[in-house]
Amino acid sequence: MTINLMDIVGRISYKCDILFRVIDIKEENGQKIAVLYGEDFRLIADAPYEDLLVIDQTKRMQLTREFRSLEEQSYRLFQQDIDLLQQKQEYATTDGYTKKVNYFQMPGRVLHIDGDPTYLKKCLSLYERIGIPVTGIHCNEKEMPQKIGQLLEYYRPDILVITGHDAYSKSKGSITDINAYRHSKYFVQTVTEARKKIPNLDHLVIFAGACQSHFESLIHAGANFASSPTRVNIHALDPVYIVAKISFTPFMERINVWDVLRNTLTGEKGLGGVETRGILRTGMPYTAENQE
Known part of the structure; x- marks a missing residue:
């Protein structure tokens, strides 16, 4: 079976448990190696060419439906949280609904820098659905420290x-060695550079990391939230x-x-952080201009 760039594949040795996109095929020591990006997980992996299986449309649709169901469940629970926050804010602003107040709200503005343009597009769609003001920038992980x-x-x-993407490789070192991770050191450097500009954790809230990232280093560098504990x-x-x-x-x-x-969708096994202040500000009076 021929495997081409951008094919959706699974790893036979892992029973095709995760869908990947083939983003590169290279030769190493006379062996063909494919570089893979996870379709739904922020994981990058290398795999022998012969360990790959192209996933047919039926199987892809089945797995995709399962993930979309989880995404919708997570979105509904999140929306309930947001509705409750808005009700509490309305109650406080109107003095227990006793006053008619013409107010507006300013949620926190997000700058999302992503090493994967496909994931960035998915995230921007969700930000828009939720109502978060966001700017999305695609940037290679290795270039992030210089550009931040x-x-x-x-x-x-x-x-x-x-x-973006990350992965821990046991063959490259112990779990505490940041050099055993694909991109963790670049994420850490980027957080460090950001904190040189804005040191206070409440003046700039930072989420950093991807699949299997070196959580402890990211938190110590100054991230409020990070992956993967x-x-x-x-x-x-x-x-x-998290940022919404x-x-x-x-x-x-x-x-x-x-x-x-x-x-x-991942919970505390894959995500963690420190106590952080919210961002939302309420003002008045409401006008069409201050909502643009």
Whole structure:
């Protein structure tokens, strides 16, 4: 069976448990090796050419339906949280519904930097559906540390997302060795550069990491939230749910970490963080212009 770039494949040795896109095919020591990007998980992997199986349309549709069902469930739970936050805010703003107040809200602005243009597109669609003001930038993981300073100065976001693909390789070192990870060191460098610009964790909220990323290094570098505490794979959309919760929480409230993680698709095994202040600000009076 011939396998081409951008084919959707599974790894036979892993019983085709994850769908991948073939993004490169190379020769190493006389063996053909494919470089794979996860379709729904932020995972990058190398695999022998002969270990790959092209996934037929029927199987792809079956797996896709399962993931979309999980995504919709997560979205519904998240939307319930947002509705509750908005009701609480309306109650406080109107003094227990006793006053008619013409107010507006300003959720936190997000700058999302992603190493995968396909995932970035999926995330931007979800931001739009939720109602989060966002700018999305596709950037290779290795180039992020050099570009982050200029991007922060230009866009001045409230929330920064630094993500893409990552993977831990046992053959390259122990789980504590950041050099054993595909892109973790670049994510850490990017967070470090961002914190040189804006040191305060409440003035710029940062999510950083991808599948199996070195969680501890990212948190110590200054990320508010990061992946992956137990080095598991995270879903492509998980960063959106985390920052959206922060974006819609009033700035006078602090967010319990579990409240942020509980409606993600991966949960606390793949995501973690520190207590963080919300971003949402309420103002008045409402006009059409201040909602643009």
